[in-house]
Amino acid sequence: MSSRNHFLQVHELLESDRFVLSHKSDIVVQGDKFVWRYHELALEELVEAEFILLEQDAEFDLIAVEISEDSSSSLLSESKNLWSLLFMDGEDPFSVAGKARQLLDWYKTHRFCGECGSKTIHHGSERALVCEPCNKHYFPRINPCAIMLVHRGPQMLLAQSSRIKTGFYSCLAGFVEIGETPEETVKREVMEEVGIEVHNIRYFKSQSWPFPSQLMLAYFAEYKSGDITPDPSEIEDAAWFDIDNLPKMPGANVSVAGELIHHFIESVKQENFE
Ligand SMILES: [Zn+2]
Numbered sequence: 001m002s003s004r005n006h007f008l009q010v011h012e013l014l015e016s017d018r019f020v021l022s023h024k025s026d027i028v029v030q031g032d033k034f035v036w037r038y039h040e041l042a043l044e045e046l047v048e049a050e051f052i053l054l055e056q057d058a059e060f061d062l063i064a065v066e067i068s069e070d071s072s073s074s075l076l077s078e079s080k081n082l083w084s085l086l087f088m089d090g091e092d093p094f095s096v097a098g099k100a101r102q103l104l105d106w107y108k109t110h111r112f113c114g115e116c117g118s119k120t121i122h123h124g125s126e127r128a129l130v131c132e133p134c135n136k137h138y139f140p141r142i143n144p145c146a147i148m149l150v151h152r153g154p155q156m157l158l159a160q161s162s163r164i165k166t167g168f169y170s171c172l173a174g175f176v177e178i179g180e181t182p183e184e185t186v187k188r189e190v191m192e193e194v195g196i197e198v199h200n201i202r203y204f205k206s207q208s209w210p211f212p213s214q215l216m217l218a219y220f221a222e223y224k225s226g227d228i229t230p231d232p233s234e235i236e237d238a239a240w241f242d243i244d245n246l247p248k249m250p251g252a253n254v255s256v257a258g259e260l261i262h263h264f265i266e267s268v269k270q271e272n273f274e
Pocket residue numbers: 113114115116117118131132133134135136
């Protein structure tokens with residue numbers, strides 16, 4: 001691994017570099033293609049652009065580029081939001097573009113110190129922005145969230161969000177609050193959102209989720225007591241579902257919510273649910 005800086009200027013780019021381009025929060029694509037080669041960039045249009053090193057590989061380095069909002073670059077004929085990349089083939093487009101989007105967002109929102117308002121500068125060797133007067137370092141942040149599938153015997157509790165109207169029923173989820181363990185978040189969120197007490201909370205797996213910068217920690221939680229009482233500010237509808245009578249749900253291979261649900265369905269089919 002070379003000691004290349006995390007922040008680059010146009011004259012520091014290499015012909016072997018590859019690029020993920022972002023414009024107005026979208027990712028620049030051409031059909032299924034979203035990674036661009038050096039010779040495909042119109043470099044004269046990117047003199048003012050910010051380049052952030054994303055990944056280093058034996059063959060090439062991957063670099064995220066923010067193209068200015070008013071750019072008339074010829075590359076901008078097509079761009080897609082991150083959501084639509086979720087459904088592109090393979091796991092890579094989404095995770096690479098998600099990482100690019102999160103780093104560029106972090107960079108954009110930390111150009112000034114939150115404490116004294118001075119302009120931040122690039123750290124010499126780390127991916128961090130620095131306020132010199134305060135001697136403060138700003139690193140990219142992620143926000144942990146707990147997502148949980150509540151089950152009662154062979155039934156699972158699925159809910160429709162009242163904020164994001166997709167028509168899908170899915171798992172409950174919420175941000176881990178300061179001072180909380182994710183297991184405590186599971187208990188609190190389920191109580192707040194649907195008025196149910198859960199226990200026997202088991203960790204399942206995790207997923208990076210760039211909407212905007214979340215780390216999803218997925219759990220199964222067993223019903224203990226209470227009746228479903230949705231909080232209307234969060235939940236449009238919530239109900240117990242049998243696996244042979246399911247609503248419109250997220251796919252198994254896109255989000256960890258879908259994986260939780262489909263893992264539970266499989267375990268009910270094999271009758272080894274608890
Ligand atoms: Zn400062």
